[in-house]
């Protein structure tokens with residue numbers, strides 16, 4: 001089902017992100033995670049696309065498997081910076097032939113050494129436009145409450161986001177953030193640029209301090225000092241507990257502010273996401 005249609009029927013969506021496992025032995029973990037999280041009736045689940053298209057076959061395989069085997073509503077992530085129109089056309093045909101309605105249109109990052117003269121798409125808005133011109137997918141686009149790391153300013157970032165919306169973006173999924181005030185300020189900027197489509201908040205429960213520090217460094221998000229101080233020097237178990245408790249409070253405040261959707265970056269693990277869902281009665 002098209003995510004744009006779901007928004008017409010529901011006040012708030014619940015969704016999960018998974019990545020296609022590289023190793024066969026890790027597939028069991030993902031099967032198990034889907035088995036558990038399926039119980040909470042997600043409106044859709046998304047499957048990431050390896051940087052530079054490195055996971056393309058696996059991403060397609062899991063997108064189809066999640067629909068056929070689990071009857072869930074998948075959204076496939078698709079990055080465009082290293083790809084060709086011809087290849088996108090093949091993907092469109094495969095997705096349409098298998099009844100997949102949703103794509104997250106992304107630029108992705110340029111792998112080191114990639115020959116720039118081969119680039120057919122420079123930015124995600126071009127992919128969103130191309131997809132909309134071809135088939136009637138529901139298209140999601142990425143938003144950055146704290147700005148994309150390459151953006152000259154927060155305002156310019158939203159100006160470019162508006163191009164993705166005008167190109168056919170039906171909804172926005174945000175990069176992970178831990179400070180809700182950054183998300184609320186982002187929504188205010190969207191209003192200034194007359195961006196009125198639903199904004200789904202990307203939530204990452206903290207499972208490990210080292211890991212989350214690496215993620216925020218890569219994507220330009222920040223961990224509030226108060227939270228960081230709580231986490232530093234704690235055992236793995238305590239970090240997990242603090243992370244889950246923090247995410248519960250963060251989601252609670254977002255729900256009270258009428259957030260249009262909560263999208264959990266599960267990292268293919270179910271425990272933390274399940275605890276948060278149960279605590280908030282999110283089914």
Ligand SMILES: Cc1cc2nc3c(=O)[nH]c(=O)nc-3n(C[C@H](O)[C@H](O)[C@H](O)COP(=O)(O)OP(=O)(O)OC[C@H]3O[C@@H](n4cnc5c(N)ncnc54)[C@H](O)[C@@H]3O)c2cc1C
Nearest residue numbers: 048049051077106107108123124142148150151160173175
């Ligand atoms: C929800 C979510 C899911 C993601 N999933 C994946 C995934 O599965 N695989 C993966 O590899 N990566 C993924 N990413 C990461 C994403 O690919 C990177 O953040 C990437 O650097 C930017 O992608 P984008 O689609 O936002 O690009 P764009 O919208 O093209 O923006 C990239 C940069 O260019 C600027 N820009 C945009 N348009 C213009 C323009 N017209 N002129 C000049 N500058 C412009 C923007 O401000 C920004 O700084 C995801 C990110 C999010 C938030």
